[in-house]
Amino acid sequence: MKTIVLNKPGEFEVTETVQPTEELQAGEALVKVHRIGICGTDLHAYTGKQPFFTYPRILGHELGVEVLAVAEGVSNVKVGDKCSVEPYFNKTEDHAVQRGFTNCGENISVFGVHEDGGMREFFKIPAQYLHASKSLGYDQLALVETLSIGCHAVNRAKVGAEDTVLVIGAGPIGMGACQFAMAAGAKTVMLDINESRLDFCLKHIKVDGTVQVDQEADVTEKRIREQFDGNLPTVVIDATGNKFSMANTLQYTASAGRIVFVGLFPGDFSFHDPYFHKKELTIMASRNSLPADFDQIIEMIENGQIDTDPWITHKILFTDIADHFDSWLKPETGVIKAMLEL
Known part of the structure; x- marks a missing residue:
């Protein structure tokens, strides 16, 4: 599968990696990526100014994805669902997480920042981090994480x-x-x-x-x-x-x-x-966001309370990222939100 790797500051590589084929673990889902939003964290990583960051890294945490398969025990999404991805993974149920603060756990790992993210065609993910919508498109779903902050x-x-x-x-x-x-x-x-x-x-x-x-x-x-x-x-x-x-x-x-x-x-x-x-x-x-924020935003966009139409000012094919990323760093480009399309 095609994967974009940020090898070091200023150097993207479009490469081929192995598509996930092993069996899903209980609670997991396999998803196909359709949209990837570019955010400030990605820009800072590209310029070498993102704190607590290591290279090489697969970026991408503003995502619109399609569910291809689900494992035993998954009830919140089903095959064919279009979803936004909540990228704040907690490796342990520490004190903050136990109290409901999943956005700022001591051992939080942000998908696409602390661990490899969604700039690839497919990936597996614990299904609890998927938020489905019956009516929103992939562009809108990729904006949910941005809006959640x-x-x-x-x-x-x-x-x-x-x-x-x-x-x-x-x-x-x-x-x-x-x-x-x-x-x-x-x-x-x-x-x-x-x-x-x-x-x-x-x-x-x-x-x-x-x-x-x-x-x-x-x-x-x-x-x-x-x-x-x-x-x-x-x-x-x-x-x-x-x-x-x-x-x-x-x-x-x-x-x-x-x-x-x-x-x-x-x-x-x-x-x-x-x-x-x-x-x-x-x-x-205020750090990151909570699962309830994702659900609130999806409902508000579905109901027309939040208009996402003005947000996406630039859209390119996934594999063309290296040709455009430098220009998005320049204020005169007028980028509000750039989107990669698969």
């Missing part, structure tokens, strides 16, 4: 219709967070430095407003207040992974507000403690 952040913040929400970072994660915050009934505004991304959010994601970052935090705060009738937002979701942006969230959040950090900064950062105490803020991290 923002969905989980919004769920972490317990966003409701009484809230006002500022999302920082107009990438796919931030855009997803906007969609779920709006679906919860909250007025939602996107903040970013990139004017074209903000325009995209207004036109296609249909956010309630946008704010372009100024070099002076006080100017940015003023612009934020203008979007919220003179007030600051009750919830701020930062999807940048930038330590300066993360530190500024305390200034941009209303008293008794909640801050959720989705983006990961691989180091230390500091914040102005008087903001934290004076405003009695709550700061939360």
